[in-house]
Each structure stands twice: as structure tokens, then as C-alpha cells.
Amino acid sequence: MAVSSSLLPAHARPLPLSSVRLLPSVYANAVEVNRGYLLGLSADRFLHNFLQYAGLPPKAPIYGGWESDTIAGHSLGHYLTALVRTYEQTGDATCRERANYIVEELARAQAARGTGYVGALGRKRKDGTIVDGEEIFREVKQGEIRSGGFDLNGSWSPLYTVHKVFAGLLDVYESWGNPTALKVATGLAGYFADIFDALNDEQMQKLLACEYGGLNESYAELYAITHNKRWLAVSERLYDRRVLDPLEAGEDKLTNFHANTQVPKLIGLARIHELTNRPEPGHVAEFFWEAVTKHHSYVIGGNADREYFSAPDTIAAHITEQTCEHCNTYNMLKLTRHLYAWHPDGTYFDYYERAHLNHVMAAQNPKDGGFTYMTPLMSGAERGYSTPKEDAFWCCVGTGMESHAKHGESIFWEGDGTLLVNLYIPAEADWASRKAKLRLETNYPFTPESRLTLTALPDRQHFAIGLRSPGWAEGKAKVTVNGKAVAAERARGYLLVKRMWKQGDVLAITLPLDLRLEPAPGDNDTVALLRGPMVLSADLGPASEKWDRPDPSLVGENLLASLSAVSSEKAIYASKGIVRPADLKFVPFYSQYDRRSAVYFKRFTEAAWKVEESNFLAEQAKARDIAARSVDVMHLGEMQPERDHNLVSEISYPVSYRGRNGRDARSGGYFEFTLKCKPVEMVLQATYWGDERERSFDILVDNVKVATQTLKQDRPGKFFDVEYPLSTDLTKGKESIRVRFLPHDRSTVGPVFGVRLFTAKKDANVSL
Known part of the structure; x- marks a missing residue:
């Protein structure tokens, strides 16, 4: 960054959120919708496992979705922070009272345990029963650590959940000085510090291979409050060398890393830098921010495809229905605020504004307060919002609660x-x-x-x-x-x-709001349309109507000149003669809550379009034909799809290669999962890499072998699909099937980079 000018301050801090009140706008509306959502939730339902696992009677049944899985408890931490921010933003005393009630209940549960631990997370034993997750930490303390990246000894990202509760407690204390919140947080901190102290460095790195959220940030914040150096030492030890060492060396090796697992680590390093004045943690945070915002981000400011970073500057090859997890942007905005405070520079808020307007605002449904997990940028994809209050509680519901509680915090x-x-x-x-x-x-x-x-x-x-x-x-x-x-x-x-x-x-101030095209990293001929900070998208119709047409393209020499304002005050434009196959209306992307959109477009000159049109449309038709006949799709190697499809495995591991995620199984192991089906002839399709060393494995459907697949180095440089026809004998009378991949002796399955089940061509129009 450049040196400070005579007028621009060397450092900056935001005006407190409690000092800011929003005036009528879409942002104020988002806060009010979110406040209604928060107050409609039950604290006692979130507290169910905290009390039950502490030996106390719960006061209400547990919520569904993730809260009924082994990651239970993470939502309560988000909920605490959201209540705090809503109180600060609006002054609603009900939010403060509810947060205080939750803290008192957590203190009661912590006292009943008597160990300092308080939590709701579960642990799935080998027989499938789910029990109090605290027992995994006793194993970890003894050096027994088993993790595939998101699981730790049978629990789903437990330290991630611990961080959310820890952070929520600290937010309650820092906002209005609730001493019980600090007492509970300190007890929790001491419990895990004792566990970490029992581990050598090798064991610690093995533990940190499992997602741990921003636990380093919470320990750093506890140090800032108490000045107890023990907490700072723990914070600095929570350092995942595999990810952070390359960043410290100035190397972008983020490809195929789970994105949101990493961002909180950098927020923690930023806080450590602020508290210690050591330059290295700050440099790492700055390098990471530059890498992500300049080389790994989509036009709306979000990042990651199917939750993972692709290679730098390959966004154009990753415009899918699984782009832009909301948690990632929530955390990137937190990181941006830290970096900006050190060196006030408008560039930081150019990014912040883009992501806040186009991604965060798109992630809340203003009609009912539901939240997106992903914000899809593939043409025609439907945004999927959580159903309020009951059946989701994904990570992005948690960060959504927080994001829409605090729209005044950075003005x-x-x-x-x-x-x-x-x-x-x-x-x-x-x-x-x-x-x-x-x-x-x-x-x-x-x-x-x-x-x-x-x-x-x-x-x-x-x-x-x-x-x-x-x-x-x-x-x-x-x-x-x-x-x-x-x-x-x-x-x-x-x-x-x-x-x-x-x-x-x-x-x-008066700012020009001219239209402009912005190319996607990786392809100058894949472009998006912007007006000022706002991403505009083509309106493809209501989400309730299926989108089965070719992706729209832009054709012409002077594309912007062929867009005219229908309503400049609403940022609505119409195209004339440049969109293929037909002209479309362009509107603010974030506002397309219940409609389908096209954000990125391939652009062609008239001459290039004539050459490309037939091949382009044929490829689109083939892909959409398969998509139209698809009954279910399994994205292997990805956390949420594997859980949604009830994947079980032995000696099997997620893999990433050339920007694609998959899963293998080693000799003696297997993996299997459920796919929805129809009672007709169907086709099972699997995707492989064409340059594997020779290996063989069987594919079974409901324990019936349907194929033996041998892979070898016969299709170098590309992925390829293999189709396995399934007779009606395997699907008759069924709504789902179990698909198993089983390696031959001393061989390996795959890796398999995705599985799809679709109806055979002649059965394409058959419905249940």
C-alpha cells in the first residue's frame, strides 16, 4: 500500500454499530426481516443438546437439519452473535435479554459437567448411535486422532463448533459486559488448552487437519480481554502449517483447499498481528486477501466452486450451480475490515461493497428470512433458500443470521x-x-x-x-x-x-453509474455486466418454471451500445439484437430472489458466432438433455453432498485433482451412497480421469454387480464419462438405490469424480 497522505489517516476504526441507525432501504428491511427471524427461533431448542449431554433435562425438542447431526451447537454460537449485533444495530432489548438467558443456561450446563467443557456436538459410534461428543476430546488428549478433513473421531468438525460457541460468548461479554459470558468462555478455553498442551507438534498438526474455524481468533480475543498470555500462546499454536506456510512464503497454493476452512484462520492471524505487532501474521493475511480477491473471486465477490478454491484465474471454467458459499464471503468481509483498519485504502472497500451488495444481499430471502448456502452463477440455476426455523441450520444459515444483523457496521x-x-x-x-x-x-x-x-x-x-x-x-x-x-x-x-x-x-458525492463489461478470470470472452458496484443479470423467468433453454450469449461488436435503460432509477435495461437466442431484460442480480438469472455470458463477434453456433448449441443441448433426464447427482469428495446422500465408507478418502473433487477407496475398503431413482430403465454415469495408473473395481447397485471398471492411461489430459445401463429389475418399485464402489484386491477405486443417475433415453418422459 502507498504511504499515507496528509489528510488520509494512517489507521482507522469503525464507528460503533450501536451508534448507527439505518434509514429506510433494502438494508434496513434486511435487518428487520432478520430480527423477526431471530426472535421467531427458540433458544431452548438450540440448547437441547447442551443440557441433555450435561445430564440436565432439556426444555424443548432439538431442531432438525444440522442441529440434529453431530455438528449440533454451531448454530447457537451464531445465534448469540446475531442477537448481540441486532441489539447493537436496533436497540431491541429483547435480543439482549435472550442472549443473557442463553448464557445463563450454558453456565448451568457447564457447572453440571464440572470440567469446563460445555457443548452440544455429538459423536457417532461405529454402531451408528450418536452420543455426547465430549468423549472424543478425551481420546484426542491421549493422542488418538482420526480425521479425513471434516470428521474427527466420529464427530463433524467439532472444533469448528466449539469456535462458534466461544465467539458468541465473547461477543456477549464485549458488547455489554456480561460477566457470566466471560466466565463460561474462560472455562471452555481452559478445557481445550489442557487438551492442546498434552499434544506434541506432530499430533497438533494432525488435529488441525480437521476444520477448526477461527478458534485461533477466539483465543486471541480472550487474551485481549484478560491479558492472560496463556491464551495468546494457544492462539499462536493453532497454526495449520500445510495451508499457512505457503502463504507466509508468498505462494498461492490454495487450489483444491476447502475455502471456508481457511478464511477464519487468516482472520485469527490478523487479530494476532494486531495484538502482538509481529509483522508476519499480518503479511500472511494480506497476501491471502490479495490472492482470493484478485485471483479466486467471482464478479459478485464470492469465491469457491462446490466449496473449494480452484486454480488461480480459472473462474471462467467454474461457473456452476455450486458457486459462492455464503460463509466464505461473510469471513472475507471480516478479514477486509481488519486489513482496512491497518491501512485505510478505498480498494478494500471496493471489494467489500461489491461482495456486500451482490452476494450478502442475495443470500437472504426478504420474504421469509431464509438463507442460501451457495449463490449459483450458472445460467438458469435456482437459488435454494433455507426454510425458516426448522429443517436446515447449515453453516450459511448461521453466518446469514449474523450478516443481516449488522448492515450499519462498516459505513x-x-x-x-x-x-x-x-x-x-x-x-x-x-x-x-x-x-x-x-x-x-x-x-x-x-x-x-x-x-x-x-x-x-x-x-x-x-x-x-x-x-x-x-x-x-x-x-x-x-x-x-x-x-x-x-x-x-x-x-x-x-x-x-x-x-x-x-x-x-x-x-x-456524485458517482458515474455507467455500464461496463468485466471479464471472468481465465477467459476474456466470458463476461459479466455491471453498473457501478452492482452486478446486473439477465432475467430468465420465475424459479417455479424450469429452465431448459441454451445459455444466452452476447454477439456483436459494440455490446454496451445495444443496451438501453428501461428504468435507470431501478437499474433495469433491455438488450436489442445482441443476445442469442433472444433479447433479454437485465436487472440487479441480488434482487432475483425467486427468479432465474444469467450472470456470465460468452461473447462473440458476428463472424465468430457463425462458426461457433452449431457446435456451441449442440454441446449445450447434450448437457441439458442429460440434466433434464437426471434424477440425482452425487458430488463425491464434498462434505454436504456426501452427507445428503448418506455416504458410508471404509479406507476411502476425498481427493481433488485438476479442479475437480472426487473420492477413492483403497484395497479392503469401499464407499457407497444413496441415489434417488425412478422405476424405469436408468443409466448410472461416473466420471474418471483418463491418465490413471491401471486399477480395477466393481460397481454394485443394491448389492448386485452391474459393472467391472478398469482404468488405465489411455485418455491422457481429460476427464471422461462412462455409462452403466441399469435394467428395470434393479429399479422396479424403488424410489432410491444404494450404489457401492468396491476395489479389487490390491487395487483402488477411481478416484471417481462424480456420479449421476438419469433415465434412459426412451424413458426420459416417464414420471413417478
Whole structure:
């Protein structure tokens, strides 16, 4: 980053969320919808396992979804933080009272155990029964550590769940000083510190191969509160060398790493840097941020395909229905705030604004408060929202609760007596250090002007105000004071005005909202359309209607000139003659809650389209034909799909290769899973890599062998599909089948990079 200018502060901090109140807007509406969602949830249902496993009677039945799995308890941690942020954002005392109630119940459960531990996570034993997950930690303390990446001794990412509860408790304490919250958090910290102390470095690294969330951040925060150096030492020891050492060396080796597993680790390093002033953790966090935002991010600011990073600058090859897990962006925005505080630079908030508007706002359904897990960018894909209150409680429901509780947290910042406005969201704020009141009025990004009024200022004061001028504005932003143009200093993405301010002064900025095309990393001819910070998408119709047409493409020499405003104040545009197969309307992507969209488009010149059209459409038709006949798809090697399909395995491991995830099984092992089916002739399709060393394995359906597959190095450089026809004898009278992959002696299965089950061509129109 460049050195600080005379007006831009060297460091910055946000105005407290409790000092900001949102004015009417989609953001204020999101907070209110989320507040209703939060208050409609039952604290006692979240507390069920915490009490039951502590030997206390639960007060209500447990929730379903992930809360009924071995990861139970993570949602309560998110819920605590969401209640805290909602209280700060709105002043709703009910949220504070509910958080305090939860803390008292956790304290009761912790006291009943008597070990310092408090938790709801379960442990699945070999016989399939689920019991109190604390027993795995006794095994871990003895050095017995078994993990495939997300499982630890029969529990699903248990340290991840511990982190969420830990973080929620600390948020309650830091917001209003609840001493019980700190006591419970300290007891929990001591319990796990004792476990970590019993492990040597090799055992610790083996443990950290299992997802542990931002546990290092929570220990660092506990140190910041208590000044007990033991907690800082634990925080620094929670360091996954396999992932973090290359980043410290300035190497982007993120390919095929589970994305959200990594981001919290960097947030923890950022906090360690702030508390110790050691430069190395800060450098690692900065390098990671640069790598992700510049080389691994989609146009909406999200990252990862099917939860994993692909190779750098390959976004164009990964535009699928499984893009942009919400948790990733939630955590990237947290990391951005840390880095910005160290070095105020508008570039950070150019990213923040993009991800906040286009991804976070797309991830909440404003009708009922449901949340997306993924935000799909494949043309025609439907967003899938959680059903409120009952059946999901995915990780992204948890981060969704938090994200939509705090839309005012990053609008206003201050440093060295200067006010910085980073997000143009309608809001009022108290600026305590100058005893001032602020009012930001805007309909941006739909209209270009934003107006900041000093509604209260006790006396004339001389200071600077900086308004962020985004990089895409290309220096065309203009500022006025009380309606008159003024000279402003341009510094690192800001227009700064320093003068003697008085009550009633109005500082305004006007930003150009021109259309532009942005290529996807990896292919300059795969493009998205933006207007200012807002991603526009083609409206492909309601989600209730099936999308089975070719992906739209852009054809022409001057594409932007062929887009005309239908309503510039609503950012709605129409195309004329450039979209194939037919013209479409373009609208804000985030607002397509219950509609289908196209975000990325292949673009062609007229001459290139004539050459490409027949092949392009034929490939699209073939892929969509298979998709239309598909009854179920299994994404092997990916956490949630494997759980959804009840995968069980022995001596079997997830793998990643050339940007694709899969699973193998070694000699003596196997893996099997459930696929939905129809009672007709069907085709089982499996995907393999064409350059494997020779290996053989059997494929069984409901314990009947349907094929023996041999792989060898006969199709180098590509993946390929093999189809296995299934007769009606295997599907008659069934709604699902179990598919098993079984290696031959001294051989290996696959790896298999996905399995699909679809109806045979002649049965394509048969329905149940």
C-alpha cells in the first residue's frame, strides 16, 4: 500500500454499530426481516443438546437439519452473535435479554459437567448411535486422532463448533459486559488448552487437519480481554502449517483447499498481528486477501466452486450451480475490515461493497428470512433458500443470521480526527469524538448522488471528511459542499475535503453509474455486466418454471451500445439484437430472489458466432438433455453432498485433482451412497480421469454387480464419462438405490469424480 497522505489517516476504526441507525432501504428491511427471524427461533431448542449431554433435562425438542447431526451447537454460537449485533444495530432489548438467558443456561450446563467443557456436538459410534461428543476430546488428549478433513473421531468438525460457541460468548461479554459470558468462555478455553498442551507438534498438526474455524481468533480475543498470555500462546499454536506456510512464503497454493476452512484462520492471524505487532501474521493475511480477491473471486465477490478454491484465474471454467458459499464471503468481509483498519485504502472497500451488495444481499430471502448456502452463477440455476426455523441450520444459515444483523457496521470510520464514509447506505450516526450527528441520505447505487449532512455539531470545527471514490469511477466522481463544487484531495480511493465545518453543512458525492463489461478470470470472452458496484443479470423467468433453454450469449461488436435503460432509477435495461437466442431484460442480480438469472455470458463477434453456433448449441443441448433426464447427482469428495446422500465408507478418502473433487477407496475398503431413482430403465454415469495408473473395481447397485471398471492411461489430459445401463429389475418399485464402489484386491477405486443417475433415453418422459 502507498504511504499515507496528509489528510488520509494512517489507521482507522469503525464507528460503533450501536451508534448507527439505518434509514429506510433494502438494508434496513434486511435487518428487520432478520430480527423477526431471530426472535421467531427458540433458544431452548438450540440448547437441547447442551443440557441433555450435561445430564440436565432439556426444555424443548432439538431442531432438525444440522442441529440434529453431530455438528449440533454451531448454530447457537451464531445465534448469540446475531442477537448481540441486532441489539447493537436496533436497540431491541429483547435480543439482549435472550442472549443473557442463553448464557445463563450454558453456565448451568457447564457447572453440571464440572470440567469446563460445555457443548452440544455429538459423536457417532461405529454402531451408528450418536452420543455426547465430549468423549472424543478425551481420546484426542491421549493422542488418538482420526480425521479425513471434516470428521474427527466420529464427530463433524467439532472444533469448528466449539469456535462458534466461544465467539458468541465473547461477543456477549464485549458488547455489554456480561460477566457470566466471560466466565463460561474462560472455562471452555481452559478445557481445550489442557487438551492442546498434552499434544506434541506432530499430533497438533494432525488435529488441525480437521476444520477448526477461527478458534485461533477466539483465543486471541480472550487474551485481549484478560491479558492472560496463556491464551495468546494457544492462539499462536493453532497454526495449520500445510495451508499457512505457503502463504507466509508468498505462494498461492490454495487450489483444491476447502475455502471456508481457511478464511477464519487468516482472520485469527490478523487479530494476532494486531495484538502482538509481529509483522508476519499480518503479511500472511494480506497476501491471502490479495490472492482470493484478485485471483479466486467471482464478479459478485464470492469465491469457491462446490466449496473449494480452484486454480488461480480459472473462474471462467467454474461457473456452476455450486458457486459462492455464503460463509466464505461473510469471513472475507471480516478479514477486509481488519486489513482496512491497518491501512485505510478505498480498494478494500471496493471489494467489500461489491461482495456486500451482490452476494450478502442475495443470500437472504426478504420474504421469509431464509438463507442460501451457495449463490449459483450458472445460467438458469435456482437459488435454494433455507426454510425458516426448522429443517436446515447449515453453516450459511448461521453466518446469514449474523450478516443481516449488522448492515450499519462498516459505513462510517474515523482516524486521526478524520471521518471516512465507505459505504453509501442510508443511515444516521453519532460521531462521539466530535459530539456530532450525521445523516447519510442516498438511493445509491440506483441513483448517483449521496448526501452527508452534519445534523448536529456543537461548534465550528476544522477537520477532514473523506468520501470513497470507487476504482470503477475512474476519477469521474464529483463532490460539493452545500451545493457548490469544491476542490478535494484525491488519495487512495478517497475524495477528502478539509474545512471549517458547521452544523447543517452538506457534503455530497456524485458517482458515474455507467455500464461496463468485466471479464471472468481465465477467459476474456466470458463476461459479466455491471453498473457501478452492482452486478446486473439477465432475467430468465420465475424459479417455479424450469429452465431448459441454451445459455444466452452476447454477439456483436459494440455490446454496451445495444443496451438501453428501461428504468435507470431501478437499474433495469433491455438488450436489442445482441443476445442469442433472444433479447433479454437485465436487472440487479441480488434482487432475483425467486427468479432465474444469467450472470456470465460468452461473447462473440458476428463472424465468430457463425462458426461457433452449431457446435456451441449442440454441446449445450447434450448437457441439458442429460440434466433434464437426471434424477440425482452425487458430488463425491464434498462434505454436504456426501452427507445428503448418506455416504458410508471404509479406507476411502476425498481427493481433488485438476479442479475437480472426487473420492477413492483403497484395497479392503469401499464407499457407497444413496441415489434417488425412478422405476424405469436408468443409466448410472461416473466420471474418471483418463491418465490413471491401471486399477480395477466393481460397481454394485443394491448389492448386485452391474459393472467391472478398469482404468488405465489411455485418455491422457481429460476427464471422461462412462455409462452403466441399469435394467428395470434393479429399479422396479424403488424410489432410491444404494450404489457401492468396491476395489479389487490390491487395487483402488477411481478416484471417481462424480456420479449421476438419469433415465434412459426412451424413458426420459416417464414420471413417478
